[in-house]
Amino acid sequence: MFSWIRKGLRTGILTTRYPAAHDRMPEGFRGRPVIDPARCLAGQGCSACVALCLPSALYLTRADNGTGEAHAPAASLTLDIGRCVMCGLCIDACPADALRMVEEYELAVTNQEDLRVTASYAIGPDQLASRKENHDGTSA
Amino acid sequence: MKEHAGLKQQLTAAYGSLPIKQPHPDELVLAISSESFWPTLNSLRETCEITFVDLFGVDLRSTHDAFQLHLIFSFDAEQTWLHFVIDIDEQTAAFLSLASLFPAAGWYERVIWEELGLLPQNHPLLHRLRLAPDWPEQVYPAREGFTWKEPITAHEPIQFALEAAPVGVVDYPLGPVRSGIVESGHYTLRTVGEELIDISVQPFYKQRGIEQRAEEVSLELVPLLAERISGTSAFAHSLAFCQAYERAAELDVPPRARFLRTLLAELERLYNHLGFQADLCQATGLSVGQAQFDLWKEQVLRLNARLSGHRYLFGLNIPGGLSRDLTESGQEEIHTLISALRKELPALSRQLLASSSHRDRLERTGVLSPQQAREYCAVGPVGRASGRDRDLRRDHPYAAYAQMDFTVPLLQEGDALARAKIVLEEGEQTLRIIEQALAQLPAGAIATPCPAPTPGESALSWAESARGECLHWILMGENGKLRRYRVRSASFANWQAFSLAIPGHNILTDFPVIEQSFGLSFAGANG
Numbered sequence: 001m002f003s004w005i006r007k008g009l010r011t012g013i014l015t016t017r018y019p020a021a022h023d024r025m026p027e028g029f030r031g032r033p034v035i036d037p038a039r040c041l042a043g044q045g046c047s048a049c050v051a052l053c054l055p056s057a058l059y060l061t062r063a064d065n066g067t068g069e070a071h072a073p074a075a076s077l078t079l080d081i082g083r084c085v086m087c088g089l090c091i092d093a094c095p096a097d098a099l100r101m102v103e104e105y106e107l108a109v110t111n112q113e114d115l116r117v118t119a120s121y122a123i124g125p126d127q128l129a130s131r132k133e134n135h136d137g138t139s140a
Numbered sequence: 141m142k143e144h145a146g147l148k149q150q151l152t153a154a155y156g157s158l159p160i161k162q163p164h165p166d167e168l169v170l171a172i173s174s175e176s177f178w179p180t181l182n183s184l185r186e187t188c189e190i191t192f193v194d195l196f197g198v199d200l201r202s203t204h205d206a207f208q209l210h211l212i213f214s215f216d217a218e219q220t221w222l223h224f225v226i227d228i229d230e231q232t233a234a235f236l237s238l239a240s241l242f243p244a245a246g247w248y249e250r251v252i253w254e255e256l257g258l259l260p261q262n263h264p265l266l267h268r269l270r271l272a273p274d275w276p277e278q279v280y281p282a283r284e285g286f287t288w289k290e291p292i293t294a295h296e297p298i299q300f301a302l303e304a305a306p307v308g309v310v311d312y313p314l315g316p317v318r319s320g321i322v323e324s325g326h327y328t329l330r331t332v333g334e335e336l337i338d339i340s341v342q343p344f345y346k347q348r349g350i351e352q353r354a355e356e357v358s359l360e361l362v363p364l365l366a367e368r369i370s371g372t373s374a375f376a377h378s379l380a381f382c383q384a385y386e387r388a389a390e391l392d393v394p395p396r397a398r399f400l401r402t403l404l405a406e407l408e409r410l411y412n413h414l415g416f417q418a419d420l421c422q423a424t425g426l427s428v429g430q431a432q433f434d435l436w437k438e439q440v441l442r443l444n445a446r447l448s449g450h451r452y453l454f455g456l457n458i459p460g461g462l463s464r465d466l467t468e469s470g471q472e473e474i475h476t477l478i479s480a481l482r483k484e485l486p487a488l489s490r491q492l493l494a495s496s497s498h499r500d501r502l503e504r505t506g507v508l509s510p511q512q513a514r515e516y517c518a519v520g521p522v523g524r525a526s527g528r529d530r531d532l533r534r535d536h537p538y539a540a541y542a543q544m545d546f547t548v549p550l551l552q553e554g555d556a557l558a559r560a561k562i563v564l565e566e567g568e569q570t571l572r573i574i575e576q577a578l579a580q581l582p583a584g585a586i587a588t589p590c591p592a593p594t595p596g597e598s599a600l601s602w603a604e605s606a607r608g609e610c611l612h613w614i615l616m617g618e619n620g621k622l623r624r625y626r627v628r629s630a631s632f633a634n635w636q637a638f639s640l641a642i643p644g645h646n647i648l649t650d651f652p653v654i655e656q657s658f659g660l661s662f663a664g665a666n667g
Contacts, residue, residue, distance in 0.1 A: 052358075
C-alpha cells in the first residue's frame with residue numbers, strides 16, 4: 001500500500017484548472033465547422049456537402065420558384081451544430097472551399113436555436129434562367 | 141495465407157455432393173440444403189476442430205425467392221473460414237435450431253427469429269432478445285422493404301412489473317441509469333444473504349438499426365456508421381468494414397496503409413487496455429492505481445488526437461486505405477510515448493499484481509470455466525483467460541499482422557485475475573507491435589482509388605478489437621449501396637457468456653469487479 005502512496009506523491013498534480021489553462025488543439029483537429037457564405041455555391045445549385053452529411057446536419061431550404069426541379073438553386077444552407085458529428089467529409093467535398101473547421105470545441109449554448117447557423121442566398125430570376133440553360137447543356 | 145487443401149479434401153471426402161466455392165484463399169463457401177445442414181454440422185463438429193463464429197439471415201426473396209442463412213465457422217488450424225449458406229423456403233420460414241450442437245448459436249437464432257421472422261425449431265428459449273418488448277408483432281427490421289424512416293408504433297404499452305422474489309431471496313435492480321459514463325444496461329442481481337445466486341442481464345437498450353441504416357446510405361458513409369457501433373472499438377469496426385469492401389472489390393491497399401492500420405489498431409487496443417486496468421482498480425477501490433492507468437490512457441488519447449484529429453481515431457479508415465498520413469513528427473511522438481510506456485507498464489503491472497487488496501478481490505472471482513468459454517465461444521481477452529487460444533491477428537492475419545512478431549497470452553483459470561493478467565500482457569505485446577510497425581513502416585501512398593464492388597458481390601472481413609473479434613459481412617446491391625450489412629461485435633459474443641460467470645462463489649460486492657473484468661460494451665452488443 002505504501003508503494004502506491006509513494007507513487008501518487010511522486011506523480012504529483014497533473015490536472016489543470018478549467019478554463020484557466022486552455023489546451024491548444026492539435027493541427028488538423030476537427031472542431032466546429034464554419035460556412036463562408038461569400039464562397040458557398042449553394043445558391044447556384046451545389047449540394048455537394050449536403051449529399052455527404054450522414055446526420056443531416058447540413059440542409060438546404062429551396063427557393064420557392066415553382067418549378068419543382070430537383071436541382072433548383074437553394075435559398076439558404078443551414079448547419080445544425082446540434083446534429084453535426086464533426087466528421088469533416090463536407091470540408092473535403094466542398095468544391096469552393098467554403099467550409100472549414102476551426103479549433104473551437106466549446107459548443108454549449110443556452111438556446112437550441114443558437115446551434116443553427118444559416119447562410120442565405122438571394123435568388124434572382126437571372127440566376128434561375130442561367131441555371132436552366134446549364135442543365136439543358138446549351139450554355140457553359 | 142495458406143492453401144487449405146486439407147480441410148477441403150476432408151470435406152469433399154465426407155460430403156462429396158456439397159458444392160464448395162473458394163472466393164478467397166482463406167474462405168470456403170459451402171451451399172447446403174435446409175434438410176441436410178443439421179446432420180452435416182453434427183458430424184462435422186465431431187470430426188473437425190471448428191469454432192462457431194456467426195449465424196445470420198438475409199432476405200433474398202425479391203431475387204432468389206428464399207431467405208438465406210449464413211453460418212460461419214473458423215478453422216484456425218488452417219487459417220480458414222468455413223461459410224455455410226442455407227436457402228430457407230419462404231413458405232416454411234423455419235430451420236432446425238443449432239443451439240443443442242453449438243450453445244452459442246442460441247442468441248443468434250433469437251435475433252434471426254425476431255428481426256427476420258425465421259423460426260428456429262426446437263430452440264430451448266425463444267424470447268425477444270434485442271427488440272423492445274412492445275415492438276409490434278410481424279414487423280421485421282431485417283427484411284427488405286423495412287424502413288426506419290417511419291416511426292414504429294407499439295401495439296399497446298406494456299406495464300413493467302418486477303417479479304416478486306421468493307422468501308429469503310433479495311433481488312437488486314441495477315441500472316439502466318447509472319453513475320459516470322456507464323452506458324445503459326440493466327441487471328437484476330439475485331442474492332441469498334451475501335451470495336449472488338443468479339443474474340438477469342438486459343444489455344439491449346441501444347438498438348439503433350445500424351445495419352439497416354448502412355443499407356440506405358452511400359458506401360462512403362458506411363465507415364462513419366461502423367465507427368459508431370461501439371466508440372471505443374471505432375477503428376477496429378471501420379477497419380473490418382473497409383477490408384470487406386476491399387475484398388469484395390478485389391483490391392489490395394498500399395503497404396504503408398496496411399502498416400499504419402496495424403499501428404492505429406494497436407493504439408486503440410492500448411488505450412482500451414490501459415482504461416481496463418483503471419476501471420478494474422476503481423472497482424477494487426485502488427484509487428492511485430486507477431489514476432496512474434487513467435493518466436497513461438489520457439496520454440494515448442491525446443496522442444491519437446494529435447495524429448488523427450480525433451481522440452478515438454474516428455474518420456481514418458476509408459475504403460482503399462486511410463484518410464490521413466502519419467507525419468515524421470507524429471512518428472517521433474509515438475516513439476517517445478511507447479518508449480516511456482515500455483519502462484512504466486511492466487513496473488505498474490508488477491506493483492498492481494503485488495497489491496494484495498487488489499489481487500484478493502480478483503482471485504477466483506467471476507470464474508468462466510474453459511468449458512463454458514468453449515461452448516459459448518467467448519472471444520478476446522475474456523476467452524483467452526479461459527483457455528481459448530484464439531486471436532485473429534495471429535490466426536487469420538489481416539493488415540500487416542503477418543509481418544509482426546508477437547505472442548498471444550493464454551491462461552486457463554478464467555477468473556477476474558486471469559482476465560486482468562491477459563490484458564496486462566496484451567498491453568505489453570501491443571507496445572512491441574507498435575514499435576515494429578513504426579520501424580518497418582514503408583514509404584508510399586496511403587490510399588488507392590477503390591471502385592465500388594460489382595452488384596451481387598459479397599465479402600467477409602474481420603478485425604481483432606480490444607474486446608475480441610468483430611466480423612463484418614457485406615452483400616452489394618444493384619444501386620451502389622449495400623443490400624445486406626452484417627456486424628457481429630465482440631461484445632455480443634461475450635455478453636452471452638457473462639451471466640455464466642455470476643452464480644457460484646461470488647458475493648454481491650464482487651459484481652463490480654466481475655463486470656469490469658469482462659470489460660464489455662453495451663453499444664457493441666446492439667446493432
